[in-house]
Amino acid sequence: MKKIYTPLSTQGLSKLKAGDEVLLSGIIYTARDQAHKRLCESIKKKKKLPFELSGAVIYYCGPTKTPKGLAIGSCGPTTSSRMDAFAPLLIKNGLKAMIGKGGCSQEVCAAIKKHKAIYFLAFAGCGALLSGCVKKATAFTYADLGPEAIVKLEVEDFPLIVGIDAKGNSVYRARAPK
């Protein structure tokens, strides 16, 4: 299976097609609803972001607590469409990839195409299995958000399926026209 590494390059991503399976290794950041709200507010107020957005990968995920002896608890993807309102602004500001589950809006799809970003699907509802691909998890910022805080993850061979490729093709489009 094809392996990809962070930081992701536009060139490498352009070869991936919707539906392809890949294994991702490197650094990704978790962020859900409330973290997205804050990130976008910071961008709008021209404040510095807690991490370099350019080339970054955001994982729509709020893990469980970490059991003793493990790097992280259960950590599968959450529903991507809840981040639809925020994703285009982040993509415009350099975000390269998002990992989640389910479909994204037309606006997100258009932003992905325009800025040659990518959207991946992770195995939905399989957080226990995915936990094994996380080598290290470091609390990063927004600790007051509890499970919605941003956590920096070092992942190895994290299995993904390309949901929307850099050309804007969606794995769902042909199946579920709306």
Add this chain to the structure above:
Amino acid sequence: MKTIKAISIRRAVADLCVKASIVLRPDVLAALKRALAREQNKRARHLLQVIIDNAACARAKSLAICQDTGMPVVFLEVGSNVKISGDLKLAVNRGVEDGYRSGCLRDSIVRDPLLRGKPGYAPAVIHIDIVPGSNLEISVLPKGFGSENKSQLKMFKPTVGIEEIKKFIIEAVRSAGPDACPPYIIGVGIGGTADYACLLAKKALLRKLTANGERRTADDPSAALGASKRLTAKLERELLRAINNLNIGPMGLGGKTTALAVHIETYPTHIAGLPVALNISCHALRSASIIL
């Protein structure tokens, strides 16, 4: 009169929260395996295998099956000959906190729906029913919100045809699409009032999944009527077939396995109405029960 101490309830609830979140229900696991045996689509087969592997991994490592350990929904069936010494709801909520903490589950509950704030483990949504007998049955259903968000309620006219109701249910599943972690288990509540139909739909998820879709003898009034039971069983089969023809499939990537089961619960209703509620569960349908 049998006396049950609040502390026993607290302990039982704690254990059930952990068990439900970590050990996939055997009937759900069996249904996933049956689906894998039937599924033809290559990717769908792979994804079903991943879901089955995830359940085994969760169990082996004592990890939550899914990181969304849900909003805990607790059903209490209190026998009328049972006396509870202590504060019942407090015991349940403390039990939830104990269980979620010791099981390293997720603190997903915000104290105020509008103000939000830092999430915690409790409170649970608690449904209490008084039933004959001297037992206390506790069921814990941690409900993930990816699928809870796809719930629907429609107040039909009493003259509506069954086809309209079927269309509503199928469309609700279609609109949930890939988002709520298919393959789904579809809970449907028909009758009662708006709120009661929603409760029935949720309760339908507690029912055991069976190979041939046969119904457990329900103790609701409608079950006494053979015709009603036969009709809902037929509806369940027809809906399951129609839903599995939507080609949503595991993770929404296609295949015949869009739902593992459709469970319908009914209740008498008013001459002027016909409430129909839908509560969708993702493949990670988790619940555990105990009788004290």
